[in-house]
Amino acid sequence: MSDLKKAYELLGLPENASREEVERVFDIELKKSRSKSAEQDFEMKLKAYKLITGADDRQKIEEKSRERYQKWGRFAGTAEKVEEFFRIYRTHVIVGIIAVIVLTVATVTFVNHRQEQKRLAALPPIDLSIMYLGNFMSDMDNGGDEGLEQAMLEQFPEWKRLKLTMTYLPPSDQAMGGADLAYQQKAMAILATEKPDIYILDQASYDWIGGSGVLEKLDEEANGILKPLLNENNKIIGRGEEDTEDHVYAIDITQSKLADQLPLGKLQMIVGLRGGSENHDKAIHFIERYLQESSTK
Known part of the structure; x- marks a missing residue:
C-alpha cells in the first residue's frame, strides 16, 4: 500500500476525495487536536494532510506544464527539460555567455591592435606632423582629412609621410553657445596632450593661443633663412605673457599658391611651430x- 493511500485512509477519505473535502476533514482534526489526548494522533494526520495536499499541488503543476508544452507535440518532453535546465542554471549560462563575449571582444581588440602596430611599424617615419586648429574644413568630396593629407604630401615629393589632425575651434567673433564652449574645451585638452611639429591657424585661433607660450619664437629664422620671403603682411609679430618685447611667433601663408591648391575650406593659414618640435628644420x-610660392604671385 502506498504512502498516499495510507494517508487517505488515515483521514477517513476515499482516494478520489476533492481538495475541498480534504481541507474540511483536516479542519475538523485541527479542532480536535486542541485536547492533549489527541496531540499524537493529530501529528500523524497532519503528515497525512501534507502528503495529500502536496501530491495534489504537484499534480496541478504537472497538468499546467503538460498544457504549456502541448504545442511542441512530440518534442514536449525535450522542451520541458531544456526549460528546466535554464531555470536551474540560468545564472551560470548568462555568466558564461558574458564571459565568452568579453573574451571574444578582448581577443579581437588585441588582434586588431597588433595588426595596427605592425601596419604603423611598416610605414616610413613621419616627416612632419601638422595640426589644423581653427575654423577649417577638409573637402569631403576629395577624401576628407586623408585627401587633404595626401594633397599636402604631394607638395613635398622628398617626403614620405605626413601626420595631420583637424581640431575645430569656433570663430571668436560670434557669441559662444554651449556647443562652442564644448569645442573650445576639447581644443584645450588636445593642445595639452598632442605634440605636433606645426600648428596651422586662422586669425581667431592664433589670437587664442598666440601669447600662451605654445608657439616657438621665430626671430632667428625671420632674420635668417626666411628673411628674403617675409614682409610686413606675412610676418606675425606678438608678445607672450613673459615677453618684454615683440617677437615673430608665426608666418601667414594664406597667399601661397600651394594653400590655394589644397582641398580645404579656410579663411587664413597662419603657421606656427610648437616649442620643442622634433622636426624643426622640416617645419x-x-x-x-x-x-x-606666394612670392611669385
Missing part, C-alpha cells in the same frame, strides 16, 4: 616652400 622648410 621651417614647410614655411619656406609655401612662402616661395
